[in-house]
Amino acid sequence: MAWVFDEMTGSGDVVRPPYREVQAWLAAHQPAGLRQKSGEAEALFRRAGITFAVYGEEGSDERLIPFDIVPRVLSAGEWRRLAAGIEQRVRALNAFMFDIYHRQEILRAGRVPEDLIVHNSAFLPEMLGADPPRGVYSHVIGVDIVRTGESEFYVLEDNTRTPSGVSYMIENRETMMHMFPELFARVRVAPVDSYPDSLLETLESVAPPGLQRDPVIVLLTPGQFNSAYFEHSFLADEMGIELVEGQDLVVEDGALYMKTTRGLEQVDVVYRRIDDEFLDPLVFRPDSALGVAGLFDVYRAGRVAIVNAPGAGIADDKAIYSYIPEIIEFYTGRPPILRNVPTYNCRRPDHLQYVLEHLAELVVKEVHGSGGYGMLIGPAASRGELDAFRAKLTARPHNYIAQPTLALSTCPTLVEGEIAPRHVDLRPFVLVGDRVRMTPGGLTRVALREGSLVVNSSQGGGTKDTWVMQD
């Protein structure tokens, strides 16, 4: 990759306008001082217990996500364009899911191949004909966006199941404001702390209709050994709702209840942070101890809302991804505002052929993978790794998609005491209920290793505070 867009200096040496204050602030600090501040930030995160678990790693059951103190900045104009594109996208995705689980017009019109849906493990036939309140399937969406130039933004994926990271968006800002109050006195940054209120309003707006009381809302977590447990407890606490596990819930007489110190109390909305397959052992995985037996029946009868709805994964399936521009046009009648990354579906023989021939230039992902696991980054791979992947592709082509390796933008980052450019992406969080709600900015993830393009926290990525400047 010869040329990379830098968030602070663009393509040259001139500081881009949104970064002027950040650049001046960096110039005024010695690297040693910043390093010390970085250590203080780490102690703050550890005391507050802002940690996550890494699967399959022994001896480090709770780890910090590295926090980088150099913020990532977006201008108001840039954000307006992103926000319009994201809103268009999430409306289209929800319309798509409603259609897929009802009349399937888009399949009849031949715009999306039918077998891509019906043979997809993310498609839940149990959801056919079910009517979630307001027709919304994916209420909480994290849209992963990368940038390659001044005005070139691409959507890398839409996380429509149970996206996480929003607590870091909020805590990163808290930490920055705590440590560098003087910086915030000089710039006008859009606040992010209204997210929990927006989430609560969204959850309230999709409660089953006709309730004669305020809806009782709970957050369902797999428990404190889950990697995102901090976020679950953080959000429940911020919203003032109960943080429940499957063992705290029970279905009786066609309704969902939680077991309280005063006996059973009916629950109306479940913001679940467990996967579809664990929701209800009677319908999905019978060995699941995380879910609630009978929950799905209560849901289908319209007596409880589940957020995000079961089956919402069909919209962020990587095999569906390449059809999203079609999907947006089909349901909104307009071309997409935000671009997709060109994608090769290895299930198509012509695409597979191309991928096998250009493997060293491409990024290959598993269709159902997430968290940066099981992917190949061609330009960074050894000959042996390429050969191994070629064999996997030939054996199970339908399991993979491939994309050109994008020159992700870089952002100044404090690494080993020095400021150096590192690749970043952006995950804005968007809420869909009675209307679309968005918090300006999102979570910026940064690949801390030099040259690395993998920003996932499970792969050693870090995070940054993300600023949207106000006009």
Add this chain to the structure above:
Amino acid sequence: MLGRTASDLFWLSRYVERAESMARLIEVGYRIALRPREGDGHHEEWRSTLTAAGCESGYSQKHASLEARHVVNYMLFEPDNPSSVCSCLARARQNARAQRTAMTAEMWQSLNQMWIDFKDVRPEVGEGNELPELLGWVKQRSALFRGTLLNTILRNDTFYFNQLGTFTERAENTARILNVKYYVLLPQNEIVGGGTDNHQWSAILRSVSAHRSYRWVYKESYRPARIAEYLILNRQMPRSLMSCYDEITSALDDLGRLYGNSAHCHALAEDTRSCLASGQIGPIFQCGLHEFLLDFIRRNHALSDAISRDYHFFE
């Protein structure tokens, strides 16, 4: 509130209180070991320390002989000892982490920081001169947690379940300490009155931080009947059985008002409280101090069970 939340809060407060009690018991053992050797005196002291901590059988499975450093290590750091300071803090922190939403940020942070710092303590500290400092630190940090709780927590069921945990545990610890030492408080020992007994009595008082306050309250030198009365019946003494049951019934009354009900545990607690309120130390001695204390510990256990049942801890 979820039944699981109530259970976790109740036990969280019990564990923090127990960690503090362990530190106090070790402190007493350590002070006595500093005295000139008197036959097997030290060994007996450590044995009764283990008994008061409820750790005697667990210890003897791990160690063949009574040695100060093993005892200290067992009570401070042993992961297989469910009552070691380490185990108590680990479980308290685990409960707190499971119930972040029922705790204030300050409560969580004080407990989390205590756990983070304690994990860094090297076990060798238990053998050296740093021991008193470490024990003082445990007491201070649990006091900090308790103070943070009192200053920041909502006065609703979250508070009441924490109170119930703290005071059932404290009552249990005071009763255990007395029960281990009851024989040195018996009247026939009063005539012995030697230096050793005096020292034993002051050790009992020290283990509940009461050796000075006793003088202020009674204006006289240590006497066994007075010490027993002080730790069982005296309302001024914040670790006495009476004080603990005042707090327990008060928390249960508040809980009953909040929930608009009254359950089996209310009757049990009120029964014990009124026994203590009308009790006199003379008759207690006549009927047998040991029997009285065993009966109290039984009642206290029954109360803890009744609270779990009445408030659906495990259903």
